Amino acid sequence: MVITVDIGNTNIVFGFFEKGMLLNTLRIVTDSGRTSDEYRLLLLQFIREEKLHGNVEDVVISSVVPSLTPVFRAVARKMAGRDAILINSELPIGIKFDVDEPRFVGADRICDIFEAHKLFPNENAVTVDFGTATTFSVITKDGRFVGGPITIGVLPASTELFRKTAQLPRIELVKPKSAIGRNTVEEMQSGVINGFGGLVDRLIELIEEELGEKVRVIGTGGISHIMEGVSKRIEIFDKLLTIKGLYSIYEYVKGK
Ligand SMILES: Nc1ncnc2c1ncn2[C@@H]1O[C@H](COP(=O)(O)OP(=O)(O)O)[C@@H](O)[C@H]1O
Ligand SMILES: CC(C)(COP(=O)(O)O)[C@@H](O)C(=O)NCCC(=O)O
Ligand SMILES: [K+]
Known part of the structure; x- marks a missing residue:
């Protein structure tokens, strides 16, 4: 095993x-x-x-x-x-780290992009990892990791909202029923979840503009399922992407 x-x-x-x-x-x-x-x-x-x-x-x-x-x-x-x-950027995994400081790239991002490149070998791909941070990682069709925006995680964002205010409650992260909302909880759920959906789609748009090419988008991380149907650009959701990438790298390194 x-x-x-x-x-x-x-x-x-x-x-x-x-x-x-x-x-x-x-x-x-x-x-x-x-x-x-x-x-x-x-x-x-x-x-x-x-x-x-x-x-x-x-x-x-x-x-x-x-x-x-x-x-x-x-x-x-x-x-x-x-x-x-x-896992680190020095492992011989056939990916070029086309960034200023390859050794600072998070190991989880390396796993994510390795698996994304395996899924879409001849296409540009972006992984969106909804963890403590929300991390975008861009892998080009020729196997170069070229970076990707990093922002706050969905749960930490909603927790901060609750912690830093006197009247806003802790909310359950569920898909909002309405965009406008009729009460504080619905309004916060829309703000956070729909807001992050828009954030994702806007960043993907900007990434495509900068690359001058289209990208495939894969979502992963603990709460990625909540973004299904909320982000219009995420086409595949796989909570196990990082774990699968870890094993794929292992197989690659072992030459199996
Ligand atoms: N199976 C799950 N169902 C719902 N929420 C989850 C699940 N697993 C993790 N989460 C929540 O998703 C968030 C991010 O988790 P995760 O992707 O594991 O973050 P990290 O990689 O930063 O440790 C956490 O706040 C966690 O509580
Ligand atoms: C961006 C991260 C904090 C995400 O971690 P996570 O939310 O999965 O716990 C992690 O990948 C990290 O520490 N990265 C180092 C900086 C970088 O990747 O450039
Ligand atoms: K993660």
Whole structure:
């Protein structure tokens, strides 16, 4: 079995792969305070409960939380008996990082674009990752990562609205029934969700203008499902894009 680990700022998502098949996923809250032993026990318990194959061949890690990277490297060493494969811009994955500082590109973005390029090998593609941040990553048809806008996440935006005001409530992130809204909650839901839909579509339009070419758009991340039908430009939604990209990179690097 191969375990992929996507360490985000809010959630850590594990993928459990057997012979190239994604058997199971596990999503837990990111907690920098936990030890490698705690994370290892949690994984072992999940593997036992889900009756997965206990023999861990490799662990592949994408981390955008530097303090947790050594923690999961230790987990990997104990569980697989060897060093984890870490996603970064220096891995030979056949993608050119056409940006000022390739080493600063978030590992999750590398996974996203790798999978997007696999899905649309001869087309420009943009991944929109709705996580703690909302991240756009642009991969050209000739396999160059050329950057992409980064803005606040949908949940953090709505949480800030609630935290910084006396009268606005915490809202549930659901698709708004109306654009105008008849009460505070509906009005906030429209503002946040419809607002982000418009933000996405506008940024895609600007990206296309700058590239001078059309792009395919794929949505991913914890709350991406809410944007279905709200953004007119996102054509595929795949919450597991990052996890799949992690495994695809692993296969590519291993030459399988
Ligand atoms: N399965 C889910 N259903 C609904 N919301 C989710 C789900 N998973 C995560 N979320 C929410 O989506 C947000 C972003 O999650 P995620 O993409 O995992 O962020 P990050 O990659 O930054 O850790 C979080 O606020 C989380 O609470
Ligand atoms: C932009 C991010 C914070 C997104 O992280 P997430 O919302 O998935 O937790 C992460 O990809 C990151 O730390 N990137 C480094 C800067 C860059 O990619 O250019
Ligand atoms: K993510």
